[in-house]
Amino acid sequence: MASYTPTVSVDAPRTSTGGNGHLPPRRYDGDDFGPPSFDVRLRRARLGLVVGLTGIVMIFISFSSAYVVRQGLPTLDPRTNALLHDWFPVPLPRLLLVNTVVLLISSVTMELARRQAARRTLAQFSSVSGVTVCAKEEISWLALTVVLGLSFLTGQWMAWRELAAGGFYVGSSPSSSFVYLLTGMHGVHLFGGVVALLAAGVASVLGRRADSQSIAVDVTGWYWHFMAALWIYILCLLEFVH
Amino acid sequence: MAGGTGGGKTIMATREFAAHEAHAHAAPQGFIRKWVFSLDHKVIGLQYYFLALTAVFVGMFLSLLMRIHLIWPNVHLPILGDIKPETYLTLLTMHGTIMVFFVLTTAPQGGFGNYFLPIQIGAADMAFPVLNMLSFWVTFLAFIAMLSAFFVAGGAPLHGWTGYPPLSALQSAGPGEGAGADLWVISIALFCLGALMSALNFITTTLDMRVKGMSMMRMPLTCWAWFITAILGLLAFGVLFSAGILLLLDRNAGTSFFVPLVVVNGQLAAHKGGSPLLWQHLFWFFGHPEVYIAILPAMGLCSQLVSVFSRKPIFGYKAMVYAMLSIGLLGFMVWGHHMFMSGMSPYTAFAFSIMTMAIGVPSAIKTFNWLGTMWGGRIRLASPMLFAIGFVSLFVSGGISGPFLAQPTLDIPLHDTAFVTGHFHLIMGVASIFGIFGATYYWFPKMFGRMMNESLARWHFWLTFVGTYCIFMPMHYAGMAGQPRRYSQFTELHYLEKLIPLNTFITFAAFVTIASQFFFIFNLFWSMKYGKKASDNPWEATTLEWTTATPPPHDNFGGHTPEVFHGPYEYSVPGAPRDYVMQTDPTTVAAH
Numbered sequence: 001m002a003s004y005t006p007t008v009s010v011d012a013p014r015t016s017t018g019g020n021g022h023l024p025p026r027r028y029d030g031d032d033f034g035p036p037s038f039d040v041r042l043r044r045a046r047l048g049l050v051v052g053l054t055g056i057v058m059i060f061i062s063f064s065s066a067y068v069v070r071q072g073l074p075t076l077d078p079r080t081n082a083l084l085h086d087w088f089p090v091p092l093p094r095l096l097l098v099n100t101v102v103l104l105i106s107s108v109t110m111e112l113a114r115r116q117a118a119r120r121t122l123a124q125f126s127s128v129s130g131v132t133v134c135a136k137e138e139i140s141w142l143a144l145t146v147v148l149g150l151s152f153l154t155g156q157w158m159a160w161r162e163l164a165a166g167g168f169y170v171g172s173s174p175s176s177s178f179v180y181l182l183t184g185m186h187g188v189h190l191f192g193g194v195v196a197l198l199a200a201g202v203a204s205v206l207g208r209r210a211d212s213q214s215i216a217v218d219v220t221g222w223y224w225h226f227m228a229a230l231w232i233y234i235l236c237l238l239e240f241v242h
Numbered sequence: 243m244a245g246g247t248g249g250g251k252t253i254m255a256t257r258e259f260a261a262h263e264a265h266a267h268a269a270p271q272g273f274i275r276k277w278v279f280s281l282d283h284k285v286i287g288l289q290y291y292f293l294a295l296t297a298v299f300v301g302m303f304l305s306l307l308m309r310i311h312l313i314w315p316n317v318h319l320p321i322l323g324d325i326k327p328e329t330y331l332t333l334l335t336m337h338g339t340i341m342v343f344f345v346l347t348t349a350p351q352g353g354f355g356n357y358f359l360p361i362q363i364g365a366a367d368m369a370f371p372v373l374n375m376l377s378f379w380v381t382f383l384a385f386i387a388m389l390s391a392f393f394v395a396g397g398a399p400l401h402g403w404t405g406y407p408p409l410s411a412l413q414s415a416g417p418g419e420g421a422g423a424d425l426w427v428i429s430i431a432l433f434c435l436g437a438l439m440s441a442l443n444f445i446t447t448t449l450d451m452r453v454k455g456m457s458m459m460r461m462p463l464t465c466w467a468w469f470i471t472a473i474l475g476l477l478a479f480g481v482l483f484s485a486g487i488l489l490l491l492d493r494n495a496g497t498s499f500f501v502p503l504v505v506v507n508g509q510l511a512a513h514k515g516g517s518p519l520l521w522q523h524l525f526w527f528f529g530h531p532e533v534y535i536a537i538l539p540a541m542g543l544c545s546q547l548v549s550v551f552s553r554k555p556i557f558g559y560k561a562m563v564y565a566m567l568s569i570g571l572l573g574f575m576v577w578g579h580h581m582f583m584s585g586m587s588p589y590t591a592f593a594f595s596i597m598t599m600a601i602g603v604p605s606a607i608k609t610f611n612w613l614g615t616m617w618g619g620r621i622r623l624a625s626p627m628l629f630a631i632g633f634v635s636l637f638v639s640g641g642i643s644g645p646f647l648a649q650p651t652l653d654i655p656l657h658d659t660a661f662v663t664g665h666f667h668l669i670m671g672v673a674s675i676f677g678i679f680g681a682t683y684y685w686f687p688k689m690f691g692r693m694m695n696e697s698l699a700r701w702h703f704w705l706t707f708v709g710t711y712c713i714f715m716p717m718h719y720a721g722m723a724g725q726p727r728r729y730s731q732f733t734e735l736h737y738l739e740k741l742i743p744l745n746t747f748i749t750f751a752a753f754v755t756i757a758s759q760f761f762f763i764f765n766l767f768w769s770m771k772y773g774k775k776a777s778d779n780p781w782e783a784t785t786l787e788w789t790t791a792t793p794p795p796h797d798n799f800g801g802h803t804p805e806v807f808h809g810p811y812e813y814s815v816p817g818a819p820r821d822y823v824m825q826t827d828p829t830t831v832a833a834h
Contacts, residue, residue, distance in 0.1 A: 059483055066484070185487070
């Protein structure tokens with residue numbers, strides 16, 4: 001039986017073609033091939049959210065650029081054969097200000113819900129050792145956020161009705177098209193947030209794992225804050241950029 | 243507060259709590275969960291691959307009809323009947339759309355990227371498996387919507403894959419611009435959503451799920467290519483999605499984002515003030531990065547194959563990474579070169595022209611590095627390597643006409659001719675298809691556990707390689723001689739009569755090339771069942787997918803986490819016992 005004799009001396013690990021001999025920080029958390037731990041999953045979900053929000057930002061950047069470009073375009077008047085400037089801003093319903101306040105309050109309750117969910121996750125572990133770390137939570141901030149979110153969407157719908165009552169439909173004028181487009185797209189995204197919160201709430205009622213729910217609420221929380229900031233941006237765009 | 247009772251303890255408890263889950267998701271048992279609504283990235287990769295394979299045959303069939311019509315415009319086809327001029331435009335539109343979206347974007351990234359990115363970085367799956375499954379099924383829905391455009395009243399749209407308004411924005415603009423065009427826009431928007439979800443997964447997985455030792459600069463270049471492609475997709479598909487929404491509103495809600503005052507069939511349309519150029523800017527802001535979305539994965543794969551089959555480290559690993567990054571970055575600054583003909587300030591055109599030509603620099607770096615890798619290597623001319631060399635050849639031949647078209651003065655006479663058709667088919671179409679073929683021959687043993695037949699693969703390579711050159715090279719000359727593209731008929735134009743023999747040649751070359759694809763299809767399905775059994779590492783390659791079983795188990799590495807000690811291209815290392823050092827090899831050779 002031939003025996004294997006190593007012909008090369010084994011030194012310190014040689015790392016080459018990239019890396020320059022530096023081992024990267026350990027990222028994958030499982031000690032063996034175990035499941036990712038809570039903090040890894042939270043970090044991963046937040047990273048995913050940041051990447052996802054980048055995609056959403058690109059969608060709204062495109063709409064904004066279309067908005068600015070369209071404002072500067074003249075249109076041909078077929079009767080006089082002259083180029084006219086046909087952009088005139090739509091008077092925005094005052095209701096939008098009320099909606100804005102509702103959305104900002106919901107952002108606060110969302111933050112409270114996010115922290116509450118995190119506390120509940122931790123409480124679950126401490127209960128193992130028989131120690132209660134947090135008092136029984138009375139207010140469901142999550143439910144309150146969902147209610148406020150739905151009120152905002154209802155408010156937006158009423159603002160649309162008000163616009164339509166004033167004679168501004170989707171196709172009436174270039175600026176009214178953009179008002180409907182931007183508020184509508186924002187509404188769709190916020191509705192996605194509401195659905196995510198409802199799913200997290202249902203999951204907790206069904207007794208799903210508290211840490212998964214906590215991650216869902218955490219990520220939706222940041223998403224929600226982003227939607228609030230996006231709404232302020234849209235409102236400023238519609239109100240001030242003419 | 244919870245934090246008050248010792249944060250460290252809590253985190254430990256959290257870990258224990260999570261530890262009862264063996265894997266992000268357990269191996270599924272039933273057929274539906276295993277093969278249809280699967281969460282396994284490998285199955286999803288195969289689903290994407292076979293979707294693209296179906297799509298490529300539809301697209302190829304449409305191109306065949308176009309070539310037949312160009313040569314014999316009056317021929318009456320069985321079942322299909324006459325090809326009218328508007329039918330020709332329909333064929334052209336659907337050929338372009340299906341090929342660009344459902345083949346070139348789907349197979350290299352969705353197919354091979356899904357299958358091999360997690361394995362090559364040592365992960366058990368993608369970061370978000372449910373999202374991964376969703377992105378495939380949304381893409382599948384998009385494909386169904388696209389195909390159903392053929393069967394609605396008026397048929398499929400005829401506005402080209404670029405969908406320029408006002409043609410694409412007005413229901414009455416032509417046959418196929420009614421329900422067919424609506425389905426087209428909806429399909430594109432769905433595809434964008436699928437691509438965005440997929441990009442999210444690729445980026446998070448690459449950044450967060452690499453195993454110990456797998457630094458970014460130790461990733462195989464394939465992973466870099468998929469990662470950069472995902473970034474491009476994330477930034478580009480959102481813009482196309484927005485443009486699609488605006489177009490849908492213009493078509494159905496009476497808005498005028500893209501439609502100016504326009505007369506259709508003698509009547510003033512109910513739109514005014516919109517800008518067709520706005521669509522073009524939004525579309526090409528997506529459209530140019532899309533070219534790189536199609537070709538970058540093939541570039542990464544080519545680097546991989548050239549190194550494996552030359553038994554040499556890739557020449558200039560870092561240069562390859564930076565070249566891909568700069569191609570990605572520059573790709574976002576050049577969209578205007580598609581619009582020189584649309585009316586553009588000469589100063590703007592100049593800026594776009596300079597940026598476009600600048601892309602030649604990183605492209606040349608890549609080409610020289612591929613050649614440098616082969617130089618002096620012990621080249622094994624197996625079928626994957628043939629396709630890699632074919633890719634380099636097509637990339638150079640197709641790329642060399644890029645700097646011509648990048649100059650407004652040359653682009654204006656050439657833009658609407660067959661020259662452009664030849665250019666982009668060589669570089670974006672066939673080159674990236676060669677990447678897909680190379681990847682199939684290379685990874686087939688890992689995916690299906692058997693080798694593909696090498697003789698059939700060689701026949702397939704040579705016929706396809708020579709065939710595509712015979713098809714697309716003459717198009718450059720036809721274009722320079724003035725043959726317009728997108729025209730359904732040119733045989734009756736006096737000044738183009740001399741080009742009829744050339745076009746006949748192209749059509750016959752297309753017959754042969756398309757026929758030779760059956761070598762591939764037969765080989766693919768035959769080898770799945772009857773191919774020679776493959777070992778775990780038949781090509782003697784170093785990356786992680788070759789360290790695991792064939793085909794890989796559900797969690798990729800059978801219950802243990804690999805650890806990486808080496809870069810991906812350690813071939814012919816002096817002093818090593820074999821001519822390749824696995825990335826996971828812990829016994830390492832002496833440094834000197």
